[in-house]
Amino acid sequence: MIAGLLLLAAQGASLSGFEQTLAAQDSATAALGQWCAAQKLAADPTITATPVRGQDALPPPDLDSTLQSEDEPAYRHVRLSCGDKVLSEAHNWYLPKRMTPEMVRVLDSTDTPFGKVAAPLRFTRERMAALRGAAPSCPAGTILSHRALLRLPSGAPLALVLECYTAANLAH
Numbered sequence: 001m002i003a004g005l006l007l008l009a010a011q012g013a014s015l016s017g018f019e020q021t022l023a024a025q026d027s028a029t030a031a032l033g034q035w036c037a038a039q040k041l042a043a044d045p046t047i048t049a050t051p052v053r054g055q056d057a058l059p060p061p062d063l064d065s066t067l068q069s070e071d072e073p074a075y076r077h078v079r080l081s082c083g084d085k086v087l088s089e090a091h092n093w094y095l096p097k098r099m100t101p102e103m104v105r106v107l108d109s110t111d112t113p114f115g116k117v118a119a120p121l122r123f124t125r126e127r128m129a130a131l132r133g134a135a136p137s138c139p140a141g142t143i144l145s146h147r148a149l150l151r152l153p154s155g156a157p158l159a160l161v162l163e164c165y166t167a168a169n170l171a172h
Contacts, residue, residue: 014170015132015143022146026125028163029115032080032087035169042083049078049090049113057091057137057162066149067157071097074104080113085168089139090114094159098152114159123150123158138164 018035025031029047037045056077060066067073073093080088092114096104099118106117126149129135135145144165150158 018165018169019130019144022144022165023127026123026150027115027119028088028090028125028146028148028161029080029113030119032082036082036085036087039169041085041087041168041171045082047087047113047116048081048111049076050081050111052077052079052089059093060160060162063093063160066160067093067095069095069097069157071095073160074107076107076114078113085171086166087169088166089142089164091137091162092159093161094118094150095157098156098158114161118150118158121158122153124153125150134164135162137162141167143167143170 021035022028022031025034033045033047036042036047056075063073074096076092076094078090079086080090094114099121103117106112107114127146128149129147131145132143133145134140134142135147138145142164146163148161148163150161152158
């Protein structure tokens with residue numbers, strides 16, 4: 001029993017440290033890269049995005065009002081990995097018209113994460129919700145869920161994201 005409590009305490013500390021790393025960055029991609037490097041989760045801490053097909057989340061009922069746009073948002077569902085470890089599954093509803101055509105092309109045709117592609121826009125992150133465990137639309141085994149609004153420097157919304165972080169973040 002004591003060993004179990006010590007294990008839970010160690011995991012709690014790791015989860016708290018992970019949460020602090022996420023909170024310190026506007027880009028989850030940048031935070032995951034930092035975390036992957038610091039925790040030595042892979043030899044190369046580059047974060048890649050693998051599209052997930054056929055498992056789309058329903059758009060949140062408040063999507064249009066949250067994005068404050070009549071333009072049709074694009075949807076991207078990816079698994080963000082560092083090496084062979086999937087660190088996050090992300091649902092991203094974003095406004096292509098608030099990005100450059102080249103950014104949209106890269107999102108549509110490469111494994112580059114949204115945060116890296118959109119970084120030149122200098123977006124900021126407004127956390128709307130955080131939950132230890134799985135939010136709706138997150139897969140089983142999710143240890144932490146975030147819902148956030150990414151805003152351009154003008155204050156205009158760029159994207160609404162639902163991020164589902166996996167236990168691989170706590171593996172050493």
